[in-house]
Amino acid sequence: MKNLHVIKVGGAVINDPLQLDHLLKGISRLAEPFILVHGGGRKVNEWLRKLDLQVNMVDGRRITDGPTLELAVMNYAGSLNKQIVSTLQRYGNNACGLSGADMDCIRAVKRVHPTIDFGYVGDVVHINHKSFSMLIDHDITPVCCAITHDGKGQLLNTNADTIASEISRALAPFYNVNLWFGFEKVGVLEDVNDESSVVKHLTKGSYLKMLADEKIHDGMKPKLHNCISALESGVRTVHICNVEGLLGIPKSAGTKITLK
Amino acid sequence: MKNLHVIKVGGAVINDPLQLDHLLKGISRLAEPFILVHGGGRKVNEWLRKLDLQVNMVDGRRITDGPTLELAVMNYAGSLNKQIVSTLQRYGNNACGLSGADMDCIRAVKRVHPTIDFGYVGDVVHINHKSFSMLIDHDITPVCCAITHDGKGQLLNTNADTIASEISRALAPFYNVNLWFGFEKVGVLEDVNDESSVVKHLTKGSYLKMLADEKIHDGMKPKLHNCISALESGVRTVHICNVEGLLGIPKSAGTKITLK
Numbered sequence: 324m325k326n327l328h329v330i331k332v333g334g335a336v337i338n339d340p341l342q343l344d345h346l347l348k349g350i351s352r353l354a355e356p357f358i359l360v361h362g363g364g365r366k367v368n369e370w371l372r373k374l375d376l377q378v379n380m381v382d383g384r385r386i387t388d389g390p391t392l393e394l395a396v397m398n399y400a401g402s403l404n405k406q407i408v409s410t411l412q413r414y415g416n417n418a419c420g421l422s423g424a425d426m427d428c429i430r431a432v433k434r435v436h437p438t439i440d441f442g443y444v445g446d447v448v449h450i451n452h453k454s455f456s457m458l459i460d461h462d463i464t465p466v467c468c469a470i471t472h473d474g475k476g477q478l479l480n481t482n483a484d485t486i487a488s489e490i491s492r493a494l495a496p497f498y499n500v501n502l503w504f505g506f507e508k509v510g511v512l513e514d515v516n517d518e519s520s521v522v523k524h525l526t527k528g529s530y531l532k533m534l535a536d537e538k539i540h541d542g543m544k545p546k547l548h549n550c551i552s553a554l555e556s557g558v559r560t561v562h563i564c565n566v567e568g569l570l571g572i573p574k575s576a577g578t579k580i581t582l583k
Numbered sequence: 584m585k586n587l588h589v590i591k592v593g594g595a596v597i598n599d600p601l602q603l604d605h606l607l608k609g610i611s612r613l614a615e616p617f618i619l620v621h622g623g624g625r626k627v628n629e630w631l632r633k634l635d636l637q638v639n640m641v642d643g644r645r646i647t648d649g650p651t652l653e654l655a656v657m658n659y660a661g662s663l664n665k666q667i668v669s670t671l672q673r674y675g676n677n678a679c680g681l682s683g684a685d686m687d688c689i690r691a692v693k694r695v696h697p698t699i700d701f702g703y704v705g706d707v708v709h710i711n712h713k714s715f716s717m718l719i720d721h722d723i724t725p726v727c728c729a730i731t732h733d734g735k736g737q738l739l740n741t742n743a744d745t746i747a748s749e750i751s752r753a754l755a756p757f758y759n760v761n762l763w764f765g766f767e768k769v770g771v772l773e774d775v776n777d778e779s780s781v782v783k784h785l786t787k788g789s790y791l792k793m794l795a796d797e798k799i800h801d802g803m804k805p806k807l808h809n810c811i812s813a814l815e816s817g818v819r820t821v822h823i824c825n826v827e828g829l830l831g832i833p834k835s836a837g838t839k840i841t842l843k
Contacts, residue, residue: 405684425678
């Protein structure tokens with residue numbers, strides 16, 4: 324099986340045009356195929372403020388009402404996705420931007436919650452692995468934004484980390500999938516205030532031990548849970564690292580997570 | 584060779600959600616493959632007004648400055664393109680939205696004019712026919728917005744009629760291409776005030792005669808010039824018709840234009 328890298332880049336890189344350009348220039352030269360998944364950064368909040376609209380949050384989670392969804396689609400699937408694709412093209416990488424509606428590649432259902440109405444937020448139910456394989460087999464790099472659809476004409480806002488994990492799991496039977504989460508820190512830290520305390524290798528066992536010892540920062544728990552779950556579905560390795568780590572792909576960087 | 588329809592839908596349909604849905608539902612059932620090219624409608628002007636920005640026009644043509652380009656990308660490649668794609672998906676048609684940057688499918692150069700600076704307006708220089716063929720061969724419907732790129736990382740605003748013509752010409756060696764321009768009138772009219780005066784069939788010869796007799800409305804001249812030029816490059820037929828005409832594809836409707 325061919326190697327495939329699924330690379331998720333988050334808010335901090337997206338918000339910094341120079342760093343984003345630097346990253347895209349670097350990964351455009353990757354010898355092995357990859358899929359890029361990008362978060363949205365702070366653009367939607369900036370637009371909501373510009374239009375005097377409210378940023379709705381409940382328990383630290385965004386509520387996607389109608390105007391927020393429209394701005395998310397305009398920013399994530401529109402300006403941001405096309406900026407990334409045209410930059411990759413500039414650096415000689417034949418990229419193709421995708422929302423979940425394009426080629427029906429990511430289908431989701433509107434989230435139902437007993438007490439909170441999250442609005443137009445979608446939970447992934449199906450990845451169309453054939454759409455991704457077709458592009459990869461033609462040396463085209465899929466670039467996914469965090470917009471999905473429900474198959475009934477409704478677009479939905481979906482977490483980019485989840486999209487990266489779900490794509491990785493769905494493609495694991497066909498490729499040696501390595502999943503990379505780019506974030507602000509150099510990796511998972513033993514001491515959140517000490518950048519030199521990176522955990523170089525984490526297994527399911529050592530993760531559960533750190534969890535029991537209360538050594539995992541609250542903010543990292545859902546991310547790491549996601550990673551372990553991806554590994555259990557056949558993904559080979561997961562890495563959590565910063566931009567410099569992503570620039571070194573396929574060389575291991577930050578925290579490498581494997582099942583055993 | 585397979586038949587292929589290139590269908591351009593313009594502003595009036597785009598501005599009317601019910602009519603757009605009706606059209607997409609209808610063409611989603613087309614038995615033969617098609618490429619949809621859509622204009623932008625009035626959304627960008629609405630957004631410019633909402634943001635207290637100027638709509639810049641010189642000689643009736645839009646000047647695309649930086650903020651206008653950003654809004655064009657957000658609206659055309661973002662909200663509008665994804666709404667069309669998700670609606671086609673709803674009706675069972677496996678659509679894929681594209682800007683010119685995606686799969687490098689439409690490359691353009693920034694327009695240089697001796698006296699007017701049009702800003703970020705692009706003239707098409709290359710259509711990547713392989714990208715379109717790959718999708719069509721996989722029963723995927725390309726849905727193109729009027730945003731192109733220059734291959735150096737710059738997105739550009741391009742006329743949707745031109746995009747439809749250029750795609751048709753580039754695919755003519757590989758398919759029997761029929762180009763359809765949807766617009767407000769039932770077809771080319773002998774008398775612009777009389778909807779029953781449709782010219783059912785126009786050839787290059789009869790077009791030149793009408794032109795010499797000053798029977799062609801000024802607004803129709805560039806459109807018809809475009810049509811004749813497409814036919815000279817190997818496109819089989821061009822039709823100019825309204826939404827009802829598009830809903831009848833492949834049945835001839837409105838004004839059918841052929842070389843002879």
